[in-house]
Amino acid sequence: xxxxxxxxxxxxxxxxxxxxxxxxxxTVNKGELFxxxxxDGAGKTSIFRILTTLLLPDSGTAxxxxxxxxxxxxxxxxxxxxxxxxxxxxxxLTVEENLNFFASVFNTTIQxxxxxxxxxxxxxxxxKDRRAGKLSGGxxxxxxxxxxxxxxxxxxxxxxxxTGVDTVSRKEFWEMLKSLKQxxxxxxxxxxxxxxxxxxxxxxxxxxxxxxxxxxxxxIINQFPENLFAIKANDMGKLxxxxxxxxxxxxxxxxxxxxxITINSGEPIIENRKFKISNIEKxxxxxxxxxxxxxxxxxxxxxxxxxxxxxxxxxx
Amino acid sequence: MKQFLSFVRKEFYHVxxxxxxxxxxxxxxxxxxxxxGFALTNEIKNAKIVICDYAKDEATQQIINKxxxxxxxxxxxxxxxxQQIEEAFKAGNIKLAIIFPANFNKDLSHLHQAQIQIIAxxxxxxxxxxxxxxxxxxxxDYQQGLMKNNVVPFRIVPEIRMxxxxxxxxxxxxxxxxxxxxxxxxxxxxxxVSIVREKENGTMEVLLVSPFNPFLVIIAKAIPYLLLSIIxxxxxxxxxxxxxxxxxxxxxxxxxxxxxxxxxxxxxxxLLISNVTQSQQAAMLISMMGMLVPTLLFTGFMFPIxxxxxxxxxxxxxxxxxxYYIMVKxxxxxxxxxxxxWKETLILLxxxxxxxxxxxxxxxxxxx
Numbered sequence: 001x002x003x004x005x006x007x008x009x010x011x012x013x014x015x016x017x018x019x020x021x022x023x024x025x026x027t028v029n030k031g032e033l034f035x036x037x038x039x040d041g042a043g044k045t046s047i048f049r050i051l052t053t054l055l056l057p058d059s060g061t062a063x064x065x066x067x068x069x070x071x072x073x074x075x076x077x078x079x080x081x082x083x084x085x086x087x088x089x090x091x092x093l094t095v096e097e098n099l100n101f102f103a104s105v106f107n108t109t110i111q112x113x114x115x116x117x118x119x120x121x122x123x124x125x126x127x128k129d130r131r132a133g134k135l136s137g138g139x140x141x142x143x144x145x146x147x148x149x150x151x152x153x154x155x156x157x158x159x160x161x162x163t164g165v166d167t168v169s170r171k172e173f174w175e176m177l178k179s180l181k182q183x184x185x186x187x188x189x190x191x192x193x194x195x196x197x198x199x200x201x202x203x204x205x206x207x208x209x210x211x212x213x214x215x216x217x218x219x220i221i222n223q224f225p226e227n228l229f230a231i232k233a234n235d236m237g238k239l240x241x242x243x244x245x246x247x248x249x250x251x252x253x254x255x256x257x258x259x260x261i262t263i264n265s266g267e268p269i270i271e272n273r274k275f276k277i278s279n280i281e282k283x284x285x286x287x288x289x290x291x292x293x294x295x296x297x298x299x300x301x302x303x304x305x306x307x308x309x310x311x312x313x314x315x316x
Numbered sequence: 317m318k319q320f321l322s323f324v325r326k327e328f329y330h331v332x333x334x335x336x337x338x339x340x341x342x343x344x345x346x347x348x349x350x351x352x353g354f355a356l357t358n359e360i361k362n363a364k365i366v367i368c369d370y371a372k373d374e375a376t377q378q379i380i381n382k383x384x385x386x387x388x389x390x391x392x393x394x395x396x397x398x399q400q401i402e403e404a405f406k407a408g409n410i411k412l413a414i415i416f417p418a419n420f421n422k423d424l425s426h427l428h429q430a431q432i433q434i435i436a437x438x439x440x441x442x443x444x445x446x447x448x449x450x451x452x453x454x455x456x457d458y459q460q461g462l463m464k465n466n467v468v469p470f471r472i473v474p475e476i477r478m479x480x481x482x483x484x485x486x487x488x489x490x491x492x493x494x495x496x497x498x499x500x501x502x503x504x505x506x507x508x509v510s511i512v513r514e515k516e517n518g519t520m521e522v523l524l525v526s527p528f529n530p531f532l533v534i535i536a537k538a539i540p541y542l543l544l545s546i547i548x549x550x551x552x553x554x555x556x557x558x559x560x561x562x563x564x565x566x567x568x569x570x571x572x573x574x575x576x577x578x579x580x581x582x583x584x585x586x587l588l589i590s591n592v593t594q595s596q597q598a599a600m601l602i603s604m605m606g607m608l609v610p611t612l613l614f615t616g617f618m619f620p621i622x623x624x625x626x627x628x629x630x631x632x633x634x635x636x637x638x639x640y641y642i643m644v645k646x647x648x649x650x651x652x653x654x655x656x657x658w659k660e661t662l663i664l665l666x667x668x669x670x671x672x673x674x675x676x677x678x679x680x681x682x683x684x
Binding site: 049052053054055056073074077078080082083084086087088089090091092093097100101102104105106107147148 | 330518519522682
């Protein structure tokens with residue numbers, strides 16, 4: 001049973017000038033935690049809005065729980081939970097008033113579905129008389145999640161729920177999503193943070209309105225075809241310049257503490273690779289780099305994303 | 317129903333927690349009534365005048381006493397010679413000079429005819445005109461008093477009656493105007509801003525993705541403003557009756573019924589504005605410019621519509637406040653019943669239905 005189905009969805013803005021979603025197709029299984037991963041402007045929000053019946057696609061079909069997003073929009077609206085990217089509750093209403101209001105909008109009460117939101121609500125309950133506008137970013141997101149869950153939705157759409165939230169709250173938020181998944185709720189979540197991708201069951205990597213890859217995070221990492229090295233020295237700026245000048249090096253990207261590189265090895269013969277790495281190390285020492293560290297690492301989702309992005313640029 | 321009530325309650329929270337909106341909602345009408353009532357009136361009170369009395373007899377003394385007793389005039393000084401008058405005008409605040417020639421009483425009693433010279437500062441023609449009218453009225457009054465004793469045959473005295481507003485008070489004219497203005501402004505602006513605010517804050521997005529009927533959103537939004545506007549109306553009426561001696565000759569019930577009709581017109585107009593705007597500022601600006609200026613210009617309480625060129629007269633017909641103004645004047649001042657204003661009611665009702673229809677048609681069930 002597929003809870004969410006998209007077939008060749010296209011969405012443009014400004015009378016076709018801006019292509020936000022370009023021929024996107026994917027499915028989300030029942031009870032799955034599915035992530036749309038991509039930077040701002042990748043088309044994530046447009047897909048969410050099409051699925052929540054807020055926008056009409058230019059072409060293609062989509063359905064949620066078997067309901068068509070155009071014809072049966074009323075059925076979708078009453079059965080899904082939606083948390084938009086921007087904090088969309090009433091800032092001048094208190095936590096409790098917001099929750100009560102959304103409960104009654106969905107013809108239910110807090111008591112009826114308290115078991116579902118209990119774990120989340122207890123964290124914000126001490127502040128229930130505080131106005132929503134006065135809450136911290138993490139608290140706001142918890143409240144918004146409570147409001148989106150209050151009617152026990154079967155599919156939950158979370159558009160960048162962790163953007164602008166501190167690391168601790170982000171972690172807590174993903175824990176909550178995991179426990180919601182246990183309750184059988186299908187969750188579609190989007191995030192620009194690549195490190196959160198591994199927390200999803202399956203992910204779609206998006207860029208410029210197109211999906212570059214859909215798979216489990218593990219498979220996507222395993223599909224990374226080359227060996228990846230992390231490299232560090234005292235002058236990281238100069239190191240990056242030198243590495244990019246080097247013909248042995250295929251790609252080089254700055255990744256915080258380390259630069260990640262792949263090499264033009266032709267074929268991945270271990271001896272050959274070791275030889276090339278030691279060559280590179282020698283050259284770097286010659287050009288005056290100190291405290292040099294080179295190590296082989298497992299690629300992250302971000303490495304995969306950058307590789308796919310470069311590929312599509314080369315192809316396009 | 318429970319859904320709906322909780323929505324209405326939420327709207328009341330919004331209104332009462334936003335101190336600025338609340339201040340505007342109730343401050344605006346009070347300020348306008350007080351402003352129009354005391355500052356912007358075309359009655360002239362305590363105009364400074366001088367009197368030059370060459371006669372100094374019984375008759376002139378009586379006339380001067382009457383002038384002194386009038387609220388309109390404030391006699392600055394009594395001059396001795398003609399030359400001083402021009403100096404007094406040049407010196408400043410003197411608006412009017414009244415000169416009694418020598419032998420005023422003698423002429424009056426023997427020749428049955430006497431002359432008084434009234435000189436006005438006509439650099440402001442309206443004031444000059446009004447003041448000379450006040451002065452003539454006082455003199456006419458005195459003359460009539462004399463006539464009771466001396467019967468002068470074959471003299472035609474025109475009797476002028478100012479219908480409905482015998483004291484020519486400005487308030488009777490502008491209170492209905494201010495009522496129209498305040499109701500239009502408050503209702504249109506408040507509804508359009510509060511709906512656009514939901515769009516701006518993204519809460520509309522969440523509300524749309526719910527089983528809630530969007531039309532109910534609109535009606536729920538309108539109810540608090542309808543109630544608050546009725547309170548506002550009551551405040552305006554109490555202020556104008558107590559402070560400005562405004563009469564309510566007709567049925568108060570009818571007055572409120574017609575006002576509620578105008579409020580609904582304004583609410584549908586606000587809804588229409590909120591449908592075509594995306595930001596609170598734009599909604600505010602359109603409501604302000606779109607409501608304030610036409611209401612001031614075309615209602616007829618500031619500028620008589622009869623004096624306008626024909627195209628503007630035609631335009632004035634589409635301003636709902638104009639019809640309301642006519643109805644309120646008929647009810648409050650003339651004391652007429654529904655039979656006299658059914659035509660205006662019908663026009664306003666038709667406008668409301670049209671606006672409501674268009675705004676519900678243009679209401680977007682989705683984003684963008």
